Amino acid sequence: MVIDVAGVSAPDWVALAPTFAFVAAAMLTFLVDTVEPRPGTSSNAALAATAVVGSLVAFLVAGYFLVAGVGQPRGTGAVSLFQDQLVVDGMSLFFVVIVGSVTALVSLASFDYLEGQTYQAEYYGLVLLAATGMSLMASANSLATAFVSLELSSLPSYALVAYLKRNRGSVEAGLKYFLVGAVSSSVLAYGISLVYAASGRMKFDAVASTLSTLAADGEFFPGILGIGVVMILLGLAFKTASVPFHFWAPEAYEGAPAPVSAFLSSASKAAGFVLAFRLFLTAFPEVGGLAGGDPAVDWVVAAQVLAVVTMTVGNFAAATQEKVKRMLAYSSVGHAGYVLIGLAALTQGTDHGLVLGASMMHLLVYGFMNTGAFLFVALAEHWGVGRTFQDFNGLSTQAPLACAAMTVFLFSLAGLPVGGGFLSKFYLLLATANAGTWLLAGALIVNSALSLFYYSRVVKAMWFEEADGTVEVESYPTSLYAAVVIAAVATVLLLPAFGLLSPSAFDAATVLF
């Protein structure tokens, strides 16, 4: 098969080039490690550079493909690979852009954060392999590839969380992440087996068409299918850190090295959501009543319940925290609730492309602002600043630039008009209002107002409280600083550039319906 990339004909596997960039960079890190295995040598810079360049290539190629029309109706149309097991379309490219940008920022910041650590090649290799899994999740078009790519992103993540293997917190976090992850992946596998039991198919579109044929013939098992769909939803809730599989998130994010927390809470969450979007919208649209008629398995209502509960649990728990990293972890759970609106507000008769596109844009903005916030925490850990709100007192006198960046992240997360978070939340609110799901709209407003309270506690500590003089900022680590500043600039720029990028999200979302 040959596709046409901006006037040049190329074999169709070229559409997977961003994923290949991740794999190639991962293999290259191991090669670098073979040549120069001793820690603390020049190989550290080479490893970090490989990881940054590899993920930047993935980010830029995916962005170029989006502009050039690869996988989109105005260009080549969706590119199906390996007998439809994988599909490259606007949505998968959009999420590869998110994963690529987060991976690049995290790899850049890790160079300083990992100073003096052994096993750096393994660290970057695992990050890149997890990113490979995430970009494959964005392309997965059958239950089999979905499960395998989800595991490919999960297994490296478990090892990454427990990376500081002499640190009790990191090991404990890794254990809890692994245990919850293992349970949820078996729940997901069982859910897939039940959907297979009810339909006999694995490919998403074949599941949908077979289910409607079976329903017409009266050989439909709504009970088995219903349990299967709910279990798949729960299995994916682990990846997106949504209720009920959210309780690993605060533990894993607090104990893990801060760049890994940034990676998991932004990229891994986005990958979980893109899989959920594609799976539910191509495999179960008629079952959920999206095409009209009575839903056999009303997963839209299930998503509504999960969205409201996730938002509320995440934000109320965040408001009671004393540690900044833990507060960010719970706020990440809350944001999973906001993004779930993309599935929850798909009521009949509303503009489905708007609903889903708003969620996708929120994940894009979130990728920058949340990664930036966790990387600021990484910077604070590098300086030896403590973990509680009080420990951040008066930090702005010593590091005004980083504190200004953190302020941008936090206010953008809360939805104030200093960054792209304002517009993406506005579109989410618009989507819920259009769909007439007033409960979701109310929960979104109340929770955003509440989140402003706990985000401003950090801002107040940094700018208005007096420092107690225990923390001396001696060094300004270049790469960590650069990553934080780049994330802040991107967050701010996404406010004016939102209108430029949102059409690609809305177009990519509309194609799925």
Add this chain to the structure above:
Amino acid sequence: MAVVTEYYLLLSAAVFCIGLYGILTRESALLFLMSVELMLNAANINFVAFSFYWGNLTGQVFSLFTMALAAAEVAVGIGIILVLYRNFEGIDVTEAATMRW
């Protein structure tokens, strides 16, 4: 067909619930891993049984994937349990509770 397909569903549901019960009650991380293995194999029973019912092979192929992934998961899990043992002098999952909700 010798055995009615519903019985396979009952068997797999039972195995799944035994695994889930094990996870909720056990304290040793290794027994935890075994329980997860039971849950994954419950899914495998479904895949193989319904592969036969529907007359295609995709279910059987998926069960091979599940087994391979279960092995990979155990490999990572054993590694984490090993560092748990070194840091906490034991593999009791309730011991590792320095962080509070």
